[in-house]
Each structure stands twice: as structure tokens, then as C-alpha cells.
Amino acid sequence: MKVLMSGNEAIARGAYECGARFGAGYPGTPSTEILEEFSKYEGVYAEWAPNEKVALEVGIGAALAGAKALVTMKHVGVNVAADPLFTVSYTGTNGALVIVSADDPSLHSSQNEQDNRNYAKFAKLPMLEPADSAEAVRFVKIAFEISAAFDTPVFLRSTTRVSHSKSVVVTEAPVPYEDRTELRINPSKYVMVPAMARIRRVEVEKRLQALREFAENFPENRMEINNNAEVGIITAGMPYNYAKDVLPDCSYLKLGLVHPLPEKLIRKFASRVKRLHVIEELDPFLEEQIRAMGIEVTGKKIFPYTNEFDPGVIAGALMKKTGNAVELPEVAIPPRPPNLCPGCPHRGLFHVLGKMKTTFVAGDIGCYTLSFMKPLEGLHSCICMGASIGMAHGMSKALGEKGKGKVVGVIGDSTFIHSGITPLLNLAYNQGEAVIVICDNRTTAMTGMQEHPATGYTLQGIKAKEMDFQALATVLGIDSVRVIDPYDLKNTRIVMKEELSRSGSSLVVSRRSCVLFKRRYTETRKPLRVNVNKCIGCRNCLDLGCPPIAWRSFKDQPANAIIKNAKKQEGNSYIDADLCTGCTLCRQVCKVGAIEEVE
Amino acid sequence: MDKNDTQATNNITGRVRSVLMAGVGGQGILRASDILCRVIMEAGLDVKKSEVHGMAQRGGCVTSHVRYGQKVYSPIERKGNVDILLAFEKLEALRYLDYLKHAGRIIVNEAEIYPPAVNLGAMTYPENAVDLVRHAFSTVMVVKGRELAAASGNIRTENTVLLGALSQWLDFDIAIWERVLKEAFHPKALDANLQAFHLGRDYREG
Numbered sequence: 001m002k003v004l005m006s007g008n009e010a011i012a013r014g015a016y017e018c019g020a021r022f023g024a025g026y027p028g029t030p031s032t033e034i035l036e037e038f039s040k041y042e043g044v045y046a047e048w049a050p051n052e053k054v055a056l057e058v059g060i061g062a063a064l065a066g067a068k069a070l071v072t073m074k075h076v077g078v079n080v081a082a083d084p085l086f087t088v089s090y091t092g093t094n095g096a097l098v099i100v101s102a103d104d105p106s107l108h109s110s111q112n113e114q115d116n117r118n119y120a121k122f123a124k125l126p127m128l129e130p131a132d133s134a135e136a137v138r139f140v141k142i143a144f145e146i147s148a149a150f151d152t153p154v155f156l157r158s159t160t161r162v163s164h165s166k167s168v169v170v171t172e173a174p175v176p177y178e179d180r181t182e183l184r185i186n187p188s189k190y191v192m193v194p195a196m197a198r199i200r201r202v203e204v205e206k207r208l209q210a211l212r213e214f215a216e217n218f219p220e221n222r223m224e225i226n227n228n229a230e231v232g233i234i235t236a237g238m239p240y241n242y243a244k245d246v247l248p249d250c251s252y253l254k255l256g257l258v259h260p261l262p263e264k265l266i267r268k269f270a271s272r273v274k275r276l277h278v279i280e281e282l283d284p285f286l287e288e289q290i291r292a293m294g295i296e297v298t299g300k301k302i303f304p305y306t307n308e309f310d311p312g313v314i315a316g317a318l319m320k321k322t323g324n325a326v327e328l329p330e331v332a333i334p335p336r337p338p339n340l341c342p343g344c345p346h347r348g349l350f351h352v353l354g355k356m357k358t359t360f361v362a363g364d365i366g367c368y369t370l371s372f373m374k375p376l377e378g379l380h381s382c383i384c385m386g387a388s389i390g391m392a393h394g395m396s397k398a399l400g401e402k403g404k405g406k407v408v409g410v411i412g413d414s415t416f417i418h419s420g421i422t423p424l425l426n427l428a429y430n431q432g433e434a435v436i437v438i439c440d441n442r443t444t445a446m447t448g449m450q451e452h453p454a455t456g457y458t459l460q461g462i463k464a465k466e467m468d469f470q471a472l473a474t475v476l477g478i479d480s481v482r483v484i485d486p487y488d489l490k491n492t493r494i495v496m497k498e499e500l501s502r503s504g505s506s507l508v509v510s511r512r513s514c515v516l517f518k519r520r521y522t523e524t525r526k527p528l529r530v531n532v533n534k535c536i537g538c539r540n541c542l543d544l545g546c547p548p549i550a551w552r553s554f555k556d557q558p559a560n561a562i563i564k565n566a567k568k569q570e571g572n573s574y575i576d577a578d579l580c581t582g583c584t585l586c587r588q589v590c591k592v593g594a595i596e597e598v599e
Numbered sequence: 600m601d602k603n604d605t606q607a608t609n610n611i612t613g614r615v616r617s618v619l620m621a622g623v624g625g626q627g628i629l630r631a632s633d634i635l636c637r638v639i640m641e642a643g644l645d646v647k648k649s650e651v652h653g654m655a656q657r658g659g660c661v662t663s664h665v666r667y668g669q670k671v672y673s674p675i676e677r678k679g680n681v682d683i684l685l686a687f688e689k690l691e692a693l694r695y696l697d698y699l700k701h702a703g704r705i706i707v708n709e710a711e712i713y714p715p716a717v718n719l720g721a722m723t724y725p726e727n728a729v730d731l732v733r734h735a736f737s738t739v740m741v742v743k744g745r746e747l748a749a750a751s752g753n754i755r756t757e758n759t760v761l762l763g764a765l766s767q768w769l770d771f772d773i774a775i776w777e778r779v780l781k782e783a784f785h786p787k788a789l790d791a792n793l794q795a796f797h798l799g800r801d802y803r804e805g
Contacts, residue, residue: 004636004646132647132674165649165674166636241672245615312677326679326701329731333694334722336623336714338659375719542719547658550713551720571720 005169007162010133011072011100012037014140017174020068020098021045024055026418027447028074029109030163031102035072036450039459043177046070048451048459051385051418052077056084056099063097063153064190066181068144075103075116076384080419082119085153089123090200091190092151092207095180098143102158105281105308109160111365111384113306115282120155120259124204126211127155127259128220129237133167135220139256142220150207150214157258159281161238161308212260220256223269232273234266234286234297238309239279245311246320250277261289270295281309340370342547343581345441345512347371348486349410350378351544351585352493359406359500360395364388364420366412367446368439375545379410386411386419392434393427405500407434414444414452417467421476428477428505435499435506436478438469439486442513449517469509479504486510489588515581525582526597530573534594536566541573541586541595548579549586565592615668617676618765621695622687623712624661627758630783631685632663634762637779639667642771649674660691685765687744687758688712689728696735704738706764708757710745740764740804747798753788756795763799773800 005013011034015023023046025035039046049055052073059071073081078101088097101119104110120127128143130136136158143154188196215221229251233243236255244252253269255261270276278287278299287299302317303309340347350371353361363369363379364387372379381391392409399407411420416438424436444450451457456466473481480502484495492510499506530541541549553571554562563572575586577598587595618635622628632648639646646667664675678697684705686692692707699705707729716722725731733739742764748757759780766776776796784792 002640004633004640004648161649161674165647166633167647167671167674168640168645241674244672245677310675310677311673312679315677326696326699326703326735328696329693329735331693331725331731332722333690334714334716334724336658336660336690336694338624339715341658374715539720545715545719547715547718550718553720 001171003169003171004166005133006033006164006166007130007133007136007158008033008102008164009037010136010169011140011156011158012041013169013171014137015068015070015098015144016041016044017137017172018068018141018144019175019177020070020096020144021177022059022062022067023047023070023072024049024058024062025072026050026052026055026077027414027444027450028052028077028102029447030104030158030160031072031074031077031100032447032450033163034100034102035070035459038070046459050453052081053083056081056088059097059099060084060088060093063093063095065183066095068096068148070098070100070140072100073102074110075101075114076110076112077101078116078119079114080385085119086123087192087197088153089125090192090197090204092203093147093153094151094184096144096147097153098140098147098156099153100156100158102160102163103282104160106160111382113282115285116155116157117258117285118283120157121285124208125153125155125259126150126257127157128256129157129258130162130256131237131240131254132162132165133169135256136162137169137171139220142256146211146214150211152207152211155259157237159238159308208260212263215257215260215262216264218257218262221262221265222252222254222256223265224252224254225272226251230274231277232269232275233277233279234269234290235279236286237281239281239314242309242311242314243279246314246318255286258286261286263293266290266293266295279303279309279314282306337373338370339545339547340367341515342579343515343583345486345510345515346439347376347544347546347583348489348492348585349437349439349510350376351589352378352489352496353408353410354378356496359408360392362388362392362395362407362409362434364409364411364415365446366415366439368410368412373545375543385415386423389420389423389427389434389436392436393423393430393432396432396434397430404433408437408496408500409434410437410439412445413438413440413442413454413469414450416469417452417454421472424473424478424507425476432505433503435496435508437508437510440469440509440511441517442511443517445514445517449514469507473507477505478507480506481509482506483509483511486512487583487585489585515583525584527575527577527580527582528584528587528595529575529577529598531594531596532563532572534565534592535572536592536594537569537572538566538591539573540589540591544585544589546586548576550574550576613669615666615671616682617667617680618665618683618685619676619681619695619698620663620665620685620687621691622661622708623691624658626661626687627755628661628663628687631758631762632665634779634783635665635765637783638771638775639665641775641779644668645671647671647674660694662695683765683768685761687761690714690724692732693725693728696732699736703736704740704768705732705736706740706742706761706768707732708742708744708761710757740767742799742802747802748795751791751795751798753791753795756792759792759795760799763796764802766796766800
């Protein structure tokens with residue numbers, strides 16, 4: 001059947017069609033939908049793990065038992081999973097193990113732009129890279145075949161543009177499922193103590209050599225020869241599409257396998273053209289290896305290192321005229337950055353933290369990271385998943401007396417479970433004094449409401465045990481554990497001040513479910529409005545950065561409509577009732593009681 | 600011929616056309632572009648679409664590129680090459696004007712959604728957005744999406760109204776549109792959406 005599928009849906013479909021029935025992963029843009037889609041197919045077992053390292057280890061266990069296992073994560077997730085990754089390369093996989101790394105050129109939704117093709121080379125693993133959804137289906141199947149045939153984990157690399165673009169896929173019926181799992185004991189292959197790892201180490205090199213030979217005749221390493229073309233292009237993945245749009249008449253070597261490279265095939269291709277371009281996003285990964293073969297190519301000399309490409313980038317690098325530019329109006333266009341939603345529970349907490357001007361707030365990865373922006377300005381760092389707690393602790397220790405009561409670490413509930421537990425234990429163990437806040441919105445909100453060990457449900461909707469943050473903090477040895485509702489500004493302020501002035505370790509759980517989370521959010525509140533007969537134009541409510549609240553300058557209002565309630569008043573606030581969720585934060589910060597419910 | 604050797608396909612079998620939809624999170628852009636893609640597929644053409652699901656859930660810019668023809672490679676269009684810009688919001692029309700080609704056409708929804716800098720009073724919302732668009736391009740259709748959606752009986756059909764307006768400029772059979780809409784919507788929401796689509800399709804400016 002012909003269907004339109006995103007790259008992520010296609011990866012899930014391909015895994016299902018070729019008989020994989022086991023999946024594990026941790027949500028992360030742009031990878032999240034792969035496991036969500038995979039989990040919906042009949043007969044599939046799939047789970048969200050607390051983090052990518054655990055997900056990979058779960059996948060390794062399943063593969064060692066003989067299963068075909070799919071493990072999914074975003075590019076930075078592979079950093080977390082790197083420890084098992086480098087050694088499972090030695091042990092091999094018995095069944096089959098495919099690891100999807102979804103990279104994010106242009107950092108649409110990430111903290112860095114690392115090129116995970118380097119991991120394939122580093123860990124000595126094969127890596128396939130599809131260019132669209134049809135290839136994604138095909139390449140996952142090939143990845144499972146290579147994994148089984150060469151006893152190796154296989155990377156499938158996607159990028160945001162592949163994962164989140166939709167294109168036509170012809171679906172097939174799944175092959176009949178075959179259960180090949182059984183308990184197998186083989187210590188010399190799976191116990192990686194030095195004596196045995198040294199032996200496996202040699203096998204890794206042999207395997208890589210066999211894969212190099214495989215690559216030479218691999219049909220998805222495809223030459224498209226135009227006999228009149230002087231220029232040959234070596235490319236892979238999404239950039240192939242961009243190049244084909246701009247340079248339809250060149251010859252192409254399109255690599256489906258980006259590691260290891262087919263040296264003979266590359267030489268043959270080079271001999272058939274006068275000049276070679278390597279078109280690849282991010283690192284000169286192909287380029288450097290091809291140069292090392294002694295083949296001259298043009299790559300990063302003209303094509304950028306940073307950001308994702310598009311046809312315009314390629315045309316620009318080759319100084320080709322692109323499109324027909326028109327004369328555009330000269331007007332300042334206000335930017336529209338992503339923002340915390342109306343009614344977002346993070347807003348109350350970060351409004352309070354932002355007002356504590358002498359406090360450093362070490363942040364983490366989640367929607368709440370956005371509160372670094374004006375007007376909240378309630379967060380001062382963001383490095384990686386879980387970094388907030390360790391950083392707050394380190395900063396507080398380094399500052400000593402100077403930092404007393406001035407260092408906070410904030411972390412989301414899912415992020416805390418991902419990698420906040422060990423640093424919290426460290427803080428308790430080493431008698432840290434930084435105050436840690438878990439922004440517990442009861443879900444993995446930023447990636448689109450995924451379950452985690454504290455939501456009470458699994459990926460496949462099974463009721464599960466619900467981890468208790470307070471109980472956990474207590475057994476880790478945290479001295480003071482408090483729970484607050486971030487919709488209650490006064491209490492949030494009081495509790496934060498009390499905990500910052502206390503000696504010993506403390507954890508505050510700021511708990512209210514995400515306003516978009518349908519299972520938890522059942523309460524409907526009345527939207528609010530500004531009573532212009534009372535508003536004094538102090539802008540306190542605007543300091544919340546809430547999307548429905550806008551400033552209406554008197555300059556833009558007809559003279560007869562202006563109602564002034566204070567001497568120097570220059571305008572008043574306005575609330576868009578269609579967007580307002582009635583969270584009441586603005587009513588709490590209004591000193592003159594000008595904000596009331598819409599009747 | 601080698602195993603790895605295929606003849607280069609001649610991709611000049613028909614020009615690839617592109618529609619860029621632009622607006623604000625929550626306006627139903629992804630749904631609208633999905634429907635457009637299905638219509639194109641039903642019409643027997645190749646199609647690719649692309650968007651980036653940005654940080655956080657709502658409130659940022661959302662764009663969806665749709666490219667179609669006999670054979671499509673890139674799912675995103677380059678600047679200066681888009682055939683039709685469908686702007687769900689006036690400011691977003693201005694923001695993405697540079698994607699249009701010289702003879703490009705624009706549909707602008709008569710909607711204003713203030714970004715944070717405007718809400719805070721730090722920047723002003725360009726009052727004459729539609730005039731600026733008309734000044735730069737000759738073929739501009741301004742649609743009162745909200746009013747037409749209200750007339751359909753369901754205020755949430757604004758995106759379907761805009762699809763109806765877009766359908767005026769695309770050469771796809773009305774029967775295909777109706778079939779795809781019937782598959783796309785829950786029976787409860789279908790009547791309003793079909794009506795919204797036709798209100799957009801029959802809409803004429805002035």
C-alpha cells in the first residue's frame with residue numbers, strides 16, 4: 001500500500017516488517033516518534049527506559065537472547081549510551097541489534113550539533129544513512145540483516161530532516177515472526193575481562209575488514225553515471241536530495257553505508273569524472289577519509305561545516321544563482337521564539353526564581369530551559385541532561401560561604417530520572433548545600449508527553465509502579481524535602497527562601513501537571529480579563545511572559561477610550577480570553593486587583 | 600554494467616512545484632499540509648513535505664514545506680523558489696516572503712497573533728502587513744479565515760478554510776479533495792470542515 005510516512009514512522013515500519021518485535025529507547029527530538037510508532041504494531045514489546053544507556057543495555061540483553069532489538073535515541077543520547085556501545089562492539093550481538101541515532105543539524109531542538117557518524121568510526125561499527133522515508137524502511141531491514149550476518153550492532157543514522165519529513169512509502173506485509181530467543185551461555189564471548197576482550201578486539205578488526213569488502217558490492221552504495229558529466233558528487237543521506245535538485249546533471253556516488261567506506265568503489269567513481277565534490281552536512285567525515293585514500297576532492301573548502309543544508313546552501317556554495325529574488329519590504333519583523341504555554345506550571349516557579357536576583361539557577365534540559373529568556377530570566381545554565389544538580393553542587397562548594405543560600409539547581413521530572421538521581425546522591429553524600437528543585441509536570445512534556453517511571457504508566461499504556469520523588473530523596477539522604485504548587489506564588493516564594501536559608505541539603509518538588517497533558521489536566525478554569533477601570537499599567541503581569549497577556553499603549557488607543565488610574569500611566573494590560581487558561585498567576589501579581597474572571 | 604551502477608535518471612520530467620505554509624503553533628498547519636499531501640498523492644504525483652517540530656509545544660513559528668511533481672528529491676524548498684505561500688498569520692507572511700519566487704503567489708489569513716516582544720511593548724506589530732505584501736507581490740489573496748470558519752459552524756476549521764482558498768490555485772479535482780477530507784476528519788467534525796473548505800474555495804476578494 002502507498003502511504004505518506006515520516007522518516008520516523010518509516011523506521012518503525014521497516015523494523016516491524018522485517019520481524020523485529022523488541023524496542024527500547026529514551027525520548028529525544030527528533031527520534032521520539034520511532035519507538036512510539038513501533039510500540040503500536042501487533043506483537044511488539046517496546047519500553048521507555050530511564051535513559052539511553054539503560055535502553056541500549058536492555059537492547060543488548062534482548063539481542064544476546066537472540067531477539068531482533070531496535071534501540072532509539074537522539075544524537076546526544078548516544079553520549080549517554082557510549083559506555084556499553086564501545087564494548088558491545090567487541091561482544092557482538094548474537095540476535096540482531098540496530099541503534100538509531102537521530103542527529104540534529106542546525107540544533108533545532110538540541111544543545112549541540114555533534115555528528116554521530118564519528119561514533120561509527122570510533123566504536124568500529126557499520127552505519128547506514130537513509131535519505132528519505134522509502135530508504136528508511138529499506139535500510140532498517142538491511143541493518144538487521146547486517147547485524148545478524150556480521151554479529152555486530154549496526155547504527156542507522158537519521159537527521160531531523162529525514163526523521164520529520166514525510167514522503168511516499170510502499171508498505172509490505174511483515175515477514176512471519178520467528179521466535180529465536182533462548183538462554184545461551186557463552187562467557188568467552190560476553191565476559192569482557194581483559195584476557196577475553198583482547199581476543200574479541202582482534203575479531204572486531206576482522207569484522208570491519210569483512211564489512212569493507214561487503215561495502216564494495218553493497219547495492220545501496222550506488223553510482224548514478226551521467227557520461228557527459230565532468231563533476232562527480234559523493235554524498236549520503238538527506239544532502240543527496242538537495243544536491244540532486246541543484247545539480248541534476250552531475251554523476252553521483254550515493255553511499256547508503258557511510259561506515260566503513262568502499263575504497264575501490266570510490267576510486268572507480270573518481271576515475272570516471274574529472275572533479276569530485278563531497279557534499280555532507282557537519283563534519284568532513286567522508287571527505288577526510290577519501291582524502292586519506294589520496295583522492296582530491298572539494299568539500300568543506302566551499303560547503304559549510306555548520307547547520308543543515310538545503311538546496312539553497314548548495315547552490316550558494318557553488319555560486320549558482322538561486323531563485324529570483326524580489327524586492328522585499330523593509331520592516332522590522334518581531335521574532336517569534338518558542339515560549340512557555342499559557343498556564344504552564346513552570347512559569348510560577350521561574351517567576352519566583354527570576355526575582356531572586358542574587359541567586360544562580362543551574363538549569364537543565366526541558367521546556368523550562370526557555371525561562372532563561374526575558375521577561376522571566378529565571379535560569380542561568382544548560383549543558384546536558386542531569387547537569388543542573390552536579391553543577392549547582394560544584395558551584396556551591398567552590399563558592400563556600402559566598403554561595404550560601406544563593407545556588408539552586410532545577411531539573412524536570414523525566415530529566416531527573418534520566419540522570420539526576422546519582423548527582424543528587426552525590427550532593428547528599430558530600431554534604432552539599434545547593435537547593436535542588438524538581439519541576440515535576442508529571443510527564444516528559446518537551447518531546448510530547450512520554451511516560452516515565454514516575455507517571456504510573458508504561459509506553460504501551462500498562463499501569464506501572466509510580467516512583468515517589470520524596471521517598472527517593474529521603475533514602476538518598478537529603479535532609480529536607482518539600483512539595484510546592486507552582487501556581488501558588490506566595491507559598492513558592494516562602495518555601496524557596498526557607499530552603500535557601502537552611503543548612504544541609506534540600507529538595508523541593510514543584511508539582512503540577514503540564515497544562516497540555518490531557519490525562520492529568522481535568523480541571524477547567526475560567527479565563528481572566530483585565531478590568532481597565534482598575535489597571536494602573538504597572539506591567540507586573542507582563543513580567544510573567546504569558547502569551548495571552550499584552551500591553552496596550554495609550555498611544556495606540558482612541559483618546560476617548562483611555563481610562564487612566566495612575567498619574568504616569570502609559571497604557572494598560574489586556575488578556576486574550578481565547579488563550580487564557582485561568583492559572584491566576586497574573587491575578588496574584590496584580591497589586592490593584594484589576595484581574596478578574598470572565599463571567 | 601556494475602552492480603552499483605545505475606543510469607542517472609533524467610529528472611526534467613516535470614517541474615517540481617512547492618507550497619510553503621507558515622503560521623504559529625496551534626493553528627493546524629501540520630494537519631493542513633498532511634491533507635494537501637494526501638490530495639497530491641491521490642492525484643498520482645510524487646510528494647514530500649517537511650517541517651521542524653521546534654522546542655516546546657506551542658507559540659513558536661511553524662512552517663511546512665510541500666513539494667510535488669513527477670519525482671521529488673528535496674523535501675524543503677530553497678529561498679526565492681516557492682510557488683505559493685499560504686500564511687496563516689500576517690506577520691508570518693512577512694517573515695517568509697523571501698522564500699517566494701518572483702512570480703510567486705500569496706494567500707494571507709487576516710489574523711494577528713502577537714509575539715512576546717509585541718506583548719511586552721518592546722516592538723510593534725506591523726500595522727500595514729498586508730499592504731507591504733501587496734507592494735512586493737502582485738498576486739495576493741487575503742482571506743478572513745476566522746469569519747469563514749465561524750460561518751461553517753465550527754471556529755476550529757480555520758485551517759480548512761485556508762486549504763479551500765489554496766485549492767483555488769491548485770489544479771486538483773474537487774472530488775479528490777472531498778474524498779481526502781472525508782478520510783481526514785472524524786464524522787462529527789466532517790460537515791463543518793467540508794463547509795469550511797467550500798467557503799474557502801468559493802471565496803473571492805472584494
